[in-house]
Amino acid sequence: MNIKLTQAATACFLVIAACGATASSHREAPFITGAPKVDGTDFYMFRSYEGVSSNGTGGRSDYVTMIANYQPLQAAYGGPNYFQMDPNALYEIHVDNNGDAREDLTFQFRFKNTLKSIPLSIGGSSVAIPLIQAGTVSALNDPNLNVNETYEIKVVRGDRRKGTVSSVTKDTGPSVFEKPVDYIGTKTLGDKAAYAVYANKHIHNITIPGCAVPGRVFVGQRQEGFAVNLGTIFDLVNAPTAFLLNPANKDAVGMGGQHTIQKANVTSIAMEVHKSCLTAGAEPVIGAWSTASLRQGRLINGSPASGNDKAEKAGGAWVQVSRLGNPLVNEVVIGLPDKDKFNASQPKDDGQFLSYVTNPTLPALLGVVLAGDAAAVAPINLPRTDLATVFLTGITGVNKPATPTASEMLRLNTAIAPVQFADQNRLGVAGEVLRVGGLANLANAKDLAGFPNGRRPKDDVVDIALVAMLGGLCVINGDNDGLKLNSIPGVAGVTSMCKPSSVPLGAQSADIHDAVDQATVPFLNVFPYLNTPNGGS
Amino acid sequence: MYFKKSQLLVLGTVCAALLTACGGGGGGAVGSTAQVVPASGIVAYFNSLFANTSDDATPVDISLVTLSEDDTAEPADIP
Numbered sequence: 169m170n171i172k173l174t175q176a177a178t179a180c181f182l183v184i185a186a187c188g189a190t191a192s193s194h195r196e197a198p199f200i201t202g203a204p205k206v207d208g209t210d211f212y213m214f215r216s217y218e219g220v221s222s223n224g225t226g227g228r229s230d231y232v233t234m235i236a237n238y239q240p241l242q243a244a245y246g247g248p249n250y251f252q253m254d255p256n257a258l259y260e261i262h263v264d265n266n267g268d269a270r271e272d273l274t275f276q277f278r279f280k281n282t283l284k285s286i287p288l289s290i291g292g293s294s295v296a297i298p299l300i301q302a303g304t305v306s307a308l309n310d311p312n313l314n315v316n317e318t319y320e321i322k323v324v325r326g327d328r329r330k331g332t333v334s335s336v337t338k339d340t341g342p343s344v345f346e347k348p349v350d351y352i353g354t355k356t357l358g359d360k361a362a363y364a365v366y367a368n369k370h371i372h373n374i375t376i377p378g379c380a381v382p383g384r385v386f387v388g389q390r391q392e393g394f395a396v397n398l399g400t401i402f403d404l405v406n407a408p409t410a411f412l413l414n415p416a417n418k419d420a421v422g423m424g425g426q427h428t429i430q431k432a433n434v435t436s437i438a439m440e441v442h443k444s445c446l447t448a449g450a451e452p453v454i455g456a457w458s459t460a461s462l463r464q465g466r467l468i469n470g471s472p473a474s475g476n477d478k479a480e481k482a483g484g485a486w487v488q489v490s491r492l493g494n495p496l497v498n499e500v501v502i503g504l505p506d507k508d509k510f511n512a513s514q515p516k517d518d519g520q521f522l523s524y525v526t527n528p529t530l531p532a533l534l535g536v537v538l539a540g541d542a543a544a545v546a547p548i549n550l551p552r553t554d555l556a557t558v559f560l561t562g563i564t565g566v567n568k569p570a571t572p573t574a575s576e577m578l579r580l581n582t583a584i585a586p587v588q589f590a591d592q593n594r595l596g597v598a599g600e601v602l603r604v605g606g607l608a609n610l611a612n613a614k615d616l617a618g619f620p621n622g623r624r625p626k627d628d629v630v631d632i633a634l635v636a637m638l639g640g641l642c643v644i645n646g647d648n649d650g651l652k653l654n655s656i657p658g659v660a661g662v663t664s665m666c667k668p669s670s671v672p673l674g675a676q677s678a679d680i681h682d683a684v685d686q687a688t689v690p691f692l693n694v695f696p697y698l699n700t701p702n703g704g705s
Numbered sequence: 706m707y708f709k710k711s712q713l714l715v716l717g718t719v720c721a722a723l724l725t726a727c728g729g730g731g732g733g734a735v736g737s738t739a740q741v742v743p744a745s746g747i748v749a750y751f752n753s754l755f756a757n758t759s760d761d762a763t764p765v766d767i768s769l770v771t772l773s774e775d776d777t778a779e780p781a782d783i784p
Contacts, residue, residue, distance in 0.1 A: 329777050464780045465747035465772050470764025483772020484747035487780045 193492045194240035194394075196499045197507035200490055205254040206460035208490040209434055210237040210394050211261075213456050213578050214624045215586035215617060216440055218694045224585025224617075231383070232446055232582060233695060234261050235438045235625075236458035236492075242350075242389070242433040244702040248299050250350040251389065251435055252317050253279040256482040257462055259437060262328060264455040264577060265448040267569035269516040272448065274324040274331070277387065277437055279347070282316040283476035301349065305357055308346050308369050315476065317347040319387060323376055329486070334377035336385075345372050350389040350433070353705030364700045371695065379445035385438065390698035392432040393625050394495075395686040397421055418631075419685035427684050431702055438696035443582040453562060453569040455577035457493035457515065461486035488512050493577040494559055494620065495629045500530055500637070501559070515575035518560065522574070525559055526551030526662065531637060547639035547671050549664035554641045554653040556662075558620050564652040566597055567621040572658045580622035587615045594628045594687035597621055598635060598644060602678055607650040625697055628686035639671030640678045737769070744775035748783055 194209045195201045212235040219227025238259065242251050253259070258278060262271035286302045287294040303312035320343055321336035337343045348370045349357075357363045371386045421427065437458075446454050463482035472478040491498075491511050501524050502510045510521060531546030539545065547554075562568035562579040569579070593599040596618030604612040619627040635641070645653045645666045653666040664670075671677055690699050742750045750772075754765060 329779060463772070463774065465742075465751060467767050467770070467772065468764075469767055471766065471768055473768070481767055481770065481772050483742065483774050484744045485775050485778035485780045 193490075193495065193498055197511050198504075199508045200511060203462070203489060204239055205251075206238065206257045206259075206462060206490050207240055208236060208238055208458050208460055208492040209240045210495065211235070211456070211458045211492045211578060212623045212625060212697075213454075213580050214622045215443070215580070215582065215584070216695065217586040217588055217592075217624075218697075220586050220588055222588060222591070224587060228440065228695070229586050230443055231440045232443050232454075232580065233438065233440045233697065234456060235436050235696065235698060236261050237390075237393075237434040237436050237698075238460065238490075239435045240432075241392070241429070242435070244351060244431070244433055245353075245704040247352060247704060250300065250352065250704075251433070252281055252315070253277075253319070253347070253387075253435060254462075255279050255281055255477050256466070256480060257460055258486050260328065260459045260461070261437070261439065262457055262459065263446055264515070264575075265446060266451060267453070267455070267572045269455075269518070269573035269575035269577075270514075271328050272325065273446065274328040275336070275439060276322040276324060276328075277319055278322075279317060279319045281476050282318065284314050284316070286314045301352060301356055304355070305349060305352075306362070306366050310349075313349055315349075317349070318344050319347060320344060321374070321385065323378070325378065336377070337375050339373040339375050339382050345385065345387070346370055348388045351701040351703045353703050355705065357703070360700050360703065363703065367700065376441065376445060379442065381442035381445060383442065383445070384440040384695055386696040387437050388435065388696075389433050389701040390436045390696070391690070391701050392429050392434050393689055393691060393698045394429065395422060395425070395427060395628070395684045395689045396429060396630050397682045397684040398427070398429050415679055415681065417683055418681040419688050420683040422684035422688055425685075425688035425690050430689060433701040434698075436696060436698050438698070440695050447582055451569055452583035453567055453579055453581050455493070455515075455562075455569070455575070455579045457491060457577045459488050459492075460490040461488045463487070488514075495623065496633045497559060497576055500633065501525055501528060501555075503529065515577050516573070518575040521576070522556070522560075525556045525576075526553070526656075528552060528555065528637070543672070545638060545672050547642060547666075549639075549642060549666045549670040551662055551664055552666075553656050553662060553664040554639075554645065554666045555636065556656045556659070557651075557653050558636060558641065561657040561659075563597070563620070564657065566616060568657055574656060574659050578623055579620070584617050584621060587617050589626065589691070589693050591615060592624060592626045592687075593618055594626060594631075594685065595635070596627045596629075596632050598632060598640060598678075601644055607644065607646065625689070625691045626687050628681075630684075630686070631681045634680045634682070635678050638673050638677040638680065639666075642666040642671050643668045643675055643677060739769045739771070741771045742773060744773040744778060745781070747772060748781045752784075 200207045216228035216231040216233045220229045239251050261275045263273040265272045285296045287296050300315045324331040324333050335343045348367045351363050374383045374385050464484035464487045467481045498510050532542040536542045560574040561572040567579040567581045593615045600613045600615045645651045647667050655663045
């Protein structure tokens with residue numbers, strides 16, 4: 169029986185991982201696969217750990233970093249146009265600071281591509297070149313850039329469409345921000361160190377109206393930081409089973425942070441904002457999520473005028489087409505018929521998706537497919553109050569606001585100090601509780617600043633999600649409901665028995681990994697944290 | 706049947722745009738008059754385009770069409 173369970177657990181894990189292998193939110197819903205420029209892929213939010221001391225103070229520790237990634241799986245050699253943001257799109261980061269599932273602050277990003285039409289004289293005729301660069305590039309607004317990409321930022325207080333709108337500016341006054349060109353290659357932009365110097369020129373100090381403390385912003389290409397055993401899993405889980413249950417092999421195919429997906433790039437919108445500018449009153453917990461929207465009306469022009477971005481005319485209201493808070497939700501929780509609906513939805517309306525969380529199909533489906541028994545690996549505490557708590561309200565004593573409204577977003581307790589990169593537990597809060605030997609020893613924990621209390625680049629959210637799906641949190645919750653996972657905060661009348669005996673896999677549920685260790689992926693120890701992108705040559 | 710003023714504006718704009726786009730006799734004709742479609746009339750305008758096209762039509766000339774933008778509206782329902 170142990171062998172059967174082990175095999176089932178392995179297969180279960182692999183299929184869950186396969187679902188996650190569309191990556192955190194890369195190409196996860198039918199519609200968004202056709203609109204990669206607005207495909208939100210990952211969202212991070214954490215207390216900044218740049219320059220912090222071992223006790224979590226100093227440096228940038230009083231700031232919160234939010235990173236919204238878009239445009240998945242960029243091949244570094246993707247010229248000649250590379251990966252500009254969509255000038256006809258609206259990219260947003262929303263913050264709920266009172267637990268009512270409605271945004272109180274929204275940061276809006278709009279992009280603009282300015283074509284210079286740099287010409288060459290060919291036989292006496294002035295002819296525009298076909299490339300986005302006319303030579304080497306190293307400076308802000310470099311004269312050799314044929315397309316200059318810039319953006320503006322608005323902060324909206326209140327409803328994202330009806331609220332009060334103000335412009336975010338550089339601390340020197342201008343409201344237009346420069347974005348670095350993608351890492352075309354070493355001949356255009358120099359080696360990786362040179363590109364890092366160039367990219368860092370695009371970290372802007374910002375003034376946010378209504379915020380007394382300046383922040384920082386960076387928008388540009390980064391190395392893909394999300395780690396998952398991608399191609400192997402898609403190929404019918406083409407990996408030895410024994411590797412996947414042995415903790416010693418947690419990075420067996422990760423190649424020390426250089427797995428296949430790390431050879432791709434993404435485009436990051438990174439902001440660092442003082443925590444006092446994000447919180448409200450005495451409530452330290454904030455919830456946040458990223459979105460992208462397109463104009464409702466889009467006409468393809470059969471006779472586009474000369475210029476840049478002339479092939480489409482867009483108008484009407486903004487229509488949200490991408491949404492991302494917690495990783496993996498739209499992949500492994502929301503059913504296929506509702507993935508586009510989820511991307512268009514707002515947290516305040518998440519009641520429509522509740523059954524996907526409380527009564528998840530995946531564990532039972534995996535049991536049927538892999539073990540011929542729907543009950544083989546699925547925790548029996550239905551409705552799954554543990555998953556609902558993690559995804560929809562936050563965990564009591566960790567990241568639950570005082571009065572939560574059940575809704576899906578990434579929640580961060582800004583009162584919990586950041587932890588230096590080297591000391592961060594790759595399995596987040598659950599990993600730290602396990603490390604100290606359970607809830608009884610929680611006082612010995614030194615890192616409760618990881619997922620699901622926000623999300624840092626190092627947090628291995630695939631492994632954490634696997635542990636949660638298979639009931640690992642109920643093992644931690646124990647027989648005495650130590651994490652208050654037997655109910656859903658703010659939701660009356662929904663209870664379960666989230667305890668070890670409800671978990672078919674028992675303590676083994678905490679050992680699962682996908683053989684690619686997120687913690688080995690290279691990151692920066694300073695803003696914008698995600699690594700310098702891969703070059704095209 | 707009575708129309709609100711805003712509805713009449715949308716209807717009129719859609720009709721004008723269609724007449725321009727279709728050149729009075731099918732898709733592909735070149736429009737000669739600038740048309741501004743109000744943001745509140747985008748869906749009606751598109752539905753009218755859809756109703757007047759076919760697989761063998763050439764693209765409607767939209768070079769003089771402007772689709773108005775609205776940053777404060779919620780998306781219109783699509784019937």
